[in-house]
Amino acid sequence: AAKPKLWYFRGRGRMESIRWLLAAAGVEFEEEFLETREQYEKLQKDGCLLFGQVPLVEIDGMMLTQTRAILSYLAAKYNLYGKDLKDTVRINMYADGTLDLMMMIVQAAFKPPEEKEENIAFIVTKAKTRYFPVFEKILKDHGEDFLVGNAFSWADIQLLEAILMVEELSASVLSDFPLLKAFKTRISSIPTIEKFLQPGSQRKPPPDSHYIQVVRHVLQF
Numbered sequence: 001a002a003k004p005k006l007w008y009f010r011g012r013g014r015m016e017s018i019r020w021l022l023a024a025a026g027v028e029f030e031e032e033f034l035e036t037r038e039q040y041e042k043l044q045k046d047g048c049l050l051f052g053q054v055p056l057v058e059i060d061g062m063m064l065t066q067t068r069a070i071l072s073y074l075a076a077k078y079n080l081y082g083k084d085l086k087d088t089v090r091i092n093m094y095a096d097g098t099l100d101l102m103m104m105i106v107q108a109a110f111k112p113p114e115e116k117e118e119n120i121a122f123i124v125t126k127a128k129t130r131y132f133p134v135f136e137k138i139l140k141d142h143g144e145d146f147l148v149g150n151a152f153s154w155a156d157i158q159l160l161e162a163i164l165m166v167e168e169l170s171a172s173v174l175s176d177f178p179l180l181k182a183f184k185t186r187i188s189s190i191p192t193i194e195k196f197l198q199p200g201s202q203r204k205p206p207p208d209s210h211y212i213q214v215v216r217h218v219l220q221f
């Protein structure tokens with residue numbers, strides 16, 4: 001079968017969780033990076049963007065947009081979505097939570113520089129008081145290696161991605177979360193994820209001024 005193809009900017013944004021899920025599932029994918037307004041307008045003209053937005057993923061003969069819809073499709077397709085509906089709804093709850101946390105970080109990159117310190121402090125506080133305590137308790141309560149159903153799932157992949165992103169803002173953020181520290185080590189050593197964490201993979205770096213400039217240019221905002 002043809003490899004899935006991803007259209008997005010050469011950066012993390014909303015596409016990074018999709019890259020993580022595909023990589024963790026051991027699925028090779030192609031990428032087309034949006035650098036010009038013309039590329040974006042061609043996708044619109046060709047009717048690829050349902051709501052005029054990216055991420056866009058071509059897979060199984062479909063042109064998919066809407067990040068959560070794409071992630072759900074991929075999680076189900078690659079058996080990372082639980083063994084039954086009760087597992088699946090828990091995976092969705094946890095994944096929606098980590099996505100909310102990560103979107104705060106994605107959007108902070110577009111805020112005025114003078115707000116940077118304040119935004120980072122807010123995000124790190126949210127991570128330490130709202131999100132990470134929840135996952136520490138889940139791991140403590142069931143004592144299993146994975147978040148849901150004692151099996152590796154999309155929820156585990158996204159929690160690791162979120163942990164690494166918050167650690168980029170505050171290296172000691174896990175100091176009060178010993179089970180999350182062990183979780184990070186355990187999930188990072190899954191072979192497909194270990195490979196994705198190596199230099200040279202399709203994992204993207206934190207946003208820089210060039211990325212912001214390209215996004216603003218392409219989307220004209």
Ligand SMILES: CCCCC[C@H]1O[C@@H](O)C[C@@H]1SC[C@H](NC(=O)CC[C@H](N)C(=O)O)C(=O)NCC(=O)O
Pocket residue numbers: 012013014052053054055065066067068106107110215219
């Ligand atoms: C203030 C935050 C701005 C972020 C701008 C973009 O850069 C990325 O880092 C995040 C977004 S992604 C680009 C943006 N896409 C979305 O907002 C998708 C939202 C959708 N619900 C999804 O989950 O896929 C875009 O295409 N906008 C064009 C426009 O709506 O006309």
